[in-house]
Amino acid sequence: xxDSFKKIISHCKEYGFVFQSSEIYDGLAAVYDYxxxxxxxxxxxxxxxxxxxxxxxxxxxxxxxxxxxxPKTWKASGHIDGFNDPLIDNKDSKKRYRADVLIEDYIENKxxxxxxxxxxxxxxxxxQNFDLEEFLRTNPNVLRNQEKKKAINEKLKNGxxxxxxxxxxxxxxxxxxxxxxxxxxxxxxxxxxxxxxSTQMNATESDEALYLRPETAQGIFLNYLNVQKTGRxxxxxxxxxxxxxxRNEIIARxxxxxxxxxxxxxxxxxxxxGEQKEWFEYWKKTRLNWHTNxxxxxxxxxxxxxxxLAHYADAAxxxxxxxxxxxxxxxxxxxRTDFDLSxxxxxxxxxxxxxxxxxxxxxxxxxxxxxxxxxxxxxxxISENLKTETLPNxxxxxxxxxxxxxxxxxxxxxxxxxxxxxxxxxxxxFDELKFxxxxxxxxxxxxxxxxxxxxxIGTPYCITIDHESIEQETVTLRDRDTLHQERISxxxxxxxxxxxxxxxxxxxxxx
Ligand code: ATP
Numbered sequence: 001x002x003d004s005f006k007k008i009i010s011h012c013k014e015y016g017f018v019f020q021s022s023e024i025y026d027g028l029a030a031v032y033d034y035x036x037x038x039x040x041x042x043x044x045x046x047x048x049x050x051x052x053x054x055x056x057x058x059x060x061x062x063x064x065x066x067x068x069x070x071p072k073t074w075k076a077s078g079h080i081d082g083f084n085d086p087l088i089d090n091k092d093s094k095k096r097y098r099a100d101v102l103i104e105d106y107i108e109n110k111x112x113x114x115x116x117x118x119x120x121x122x123x124x125x126x127x128q129n130f131d132l133e134e135f136l137r138t139n140p141n142v143l144r145n146q147e148k149k150k151a152i153n154e155k156l157k158n159g160x161x162x163x164x165x166x167x168x169x170x171x172x173x174x175x176x177x178x179x180x181x182x183x184x185x186x187x188x189x190x191x192x193x194x195x196x197x198s199t200q201m202n203a204t205e206s207d208e209a210l211y212l213r214p215e216t217a218q219g220i221f222l223n224y225l226n227v228q229k230t231g232r233x234x235x236x237x238x239x240x241x242x243x244x245x246x247r248n249e250i251i252a253r254x255x256x257x258x259x260x261x262x263x264x265x266x267x268x269x270x271x272x273x274g275e276q277k278e279w280f281e282y283w284k285k286t287r288l289n290w291h292t293n294x295x296x297x298x299x300x301x302x303x304x305x306x307x308x309l310a311h312y313a314d315a316a317x318x319x320x321x322x323x324x325x326x327x328x329x330x331x332x333x334x335x336r337t338d339f340d341l342s343x344x345x346x347x348x349x350x351x352x353x354x355x356x357x358x359x360x361x362x363x364x365x366x367x368x369x370x371x372x373x374x375x376x377x378x379x380x381x382i383s384e385n386l387k388t389e390t391l392p393n394x395x396x397x398x399x400x401x402x403x404x405x406x407x408x409x410x411x412x413x414x415x416x417x418x419x420x421x422x423x424x425x426x427x428x429x430f431d432e433l434k435f436x437x438x439x440x441x442x443x444x445x446x447x448x449x450x451x452x453x454x455x456x457i458g459t460p461y462c463i464t465i466d467h468e469s470i471e472q473e474t475v476t477l478r479d480r481d482t483l484h485q486e487r488i489s490x491x492x493x494x495x496x497x498x499x500x501x502x503x504x505x506x507x508x509x510x511x
Contacts, residue, residue: 005324008382009255011398015456017041017382018256030249030260037457038378040408040438042263044503045377046242048406049265051507052290053240060238060267061231065219067244071208073218074196076347077340078311083214084192086160086168087250090179091186098251099168099190102177103156111149118142165190195247212246217369219243220268221340224352224365235354235365236279238269242374254325256375263374270365272356273338279368280315280335287331287370288319293510294403296384302327312339321380330380331372338364381406385458391483400458401481405503409440409459414450416466418443426465429475429490436494437501455480461497 012018016035020027034042054062074080086099118141123130136142152171159167169190178185198209213219220239227239242265249258256262271279284303292298304327306316315335320327341364345352353362385401404410413430415422423443430441440459442450447464454462462478468487469475475493478485488496499505 037408044406076343089188093182236271240267266371269368276366336367399455402458404460407458410437415443
């Protein structure tokens with residue numbers, strides 16, 4: 001697993017997808033840049049999301065709000081007081097950890113694994129007669145471990161919710177959790193650490209702190225009235241936005257999984273109070289379908305229900321994907337109640353309500369949010385589609401089997417030789433197709449090497465120009481996945497490729 005993750009990271013660098021930020025100055029921790037191929041894949045993923053929300057729904061519109069917002073925004077939203085991570089240091093290794101993650105890892109590695117072992121043993125013992133549900137309900141070892149898990153989770157929740165961090169620390173001591181680096185249990189106190197970056201508007205000492213937004217959602221809440229009025233929107237309706245968010249993640253790890261500057265794609269769906277459960281279920285289903293529409297098998301995803309809810313939520317679920325390092329969150333679906341709009345209403349003094357003609361009452365709308373990290377989606381896409389294959393000639397190739405509409409280069413135009421009119425013909429084809437598709441042109445190196453490079457980038461089709469092309473106006477079209485090569489006439493290229501490379505076709509499958 002470690003190795004396959006390392007391979008993904010080095011592939012991203014080698015083929016111009018992701019670079020460490022400021023690499024020539026030895027890099028900046030947890031900050032990354034997207035290269036020539038990465039930016040294309042990222043743009044295509046963003047478009048797939050944006051169109052699925054804004055273009056496919058007549059009641060969802062988009063905005064692009066500023067990163068800077070009035071400082072009161074973050075007081076009202078609860079981020080100044082509550083957007084914290086509980087951190088603890090090991091005094092010997094001097095390493096810092098998220099206290100809640102240490103406890104969650106203990107549950108996963110110590111208790112969950114024991115339960116899984118019992119299940120595997122029983123499966124072998126009972127064979128075909130094995131009934132998982134009954135086993136989980138009756139086996140004393142499983143029951144004991146589940147009780148233990150429940151008790152730990154309850155204590156953790158209690159400690160975090162009441163902000164009694166002594167409870168959290170005591171849990172770490174009682175469970176005898178040791179630092180993975182030093183191996184000791186020599187822990188400091190647990191301290192809350194706010195994740196927002198602060199700066200100033202006018203660089204004067206007395207200036208009120210301004211924050212870099214830690215989520216794009218608040219820009220949507222602040223524009224609720226503007227959009228509702230100017231767009232004459234009626235409930236239920238949604239506002240979507242993509243953009244940068246910033247969090248001072250102390251324990252940044254796992255490449256672009258946890259960054260200090262990242263991109264979110266969020267949609268707030270405003271509904272009448274009382275309808276939130278129904279819409280929560282609707283968006284859970286819709287979003288999972290959006291993921292699997294990209295070809296990723298269903299069993300690579302799971303829903304993770306939150307036990308400890310954020311201060312604004314009455315229900316929350318994560319969509320987790322099985323990364324090489326385990327199941328981890330890519331998207332959150334949150335039922336945020338009327339918390340945010342009510343808070344902004346009382347802090348700003350502006351009425352944020354709609355008039356319900358049936359009950360004849362004015363009310364603050366409820367919100368269902370879908371929030372996905374574009375960078376995590378990017379990592380998911382590379383993890384899922386990067387494969388090493390042995391070809392019929394026993395050569396190995398790294399191939400990125402991306403959905404064709406998302407690939408950085410959709411077509412590679414490759415003159416076989418750099419003479420006899422082939423490059424000129426290649427350029428002519430490039431100029432004809434470039435308006436429709438992302439084309440790449442290359443006439444250097446052996447054709448085998450060029451195919452390998454395009455496979456590694458994920459180019460779904462290569463168009464090769466040879467002597468016959470000059471004589472007969474035909475080219476070979478090579479399919480990345482089947483390796484099948486077909487000779488077709490140049491005039492047919494556009495019509496043959498349009499559907500295969502079209503984002504619209506991918507979107508149609510969602511309906
Ligand atoms: P985590 O528990 O992993 O810290 P979160 O629950 O704080 O994530 P949300 O606040 O729900 O995340 O943000 C929505 C989405 O934004 C996440 O599902 C994730 O895809 C993305 N995201 C959050 N923090 C980061 C980060 N530091 N780097 C990259 N993506 C992030």
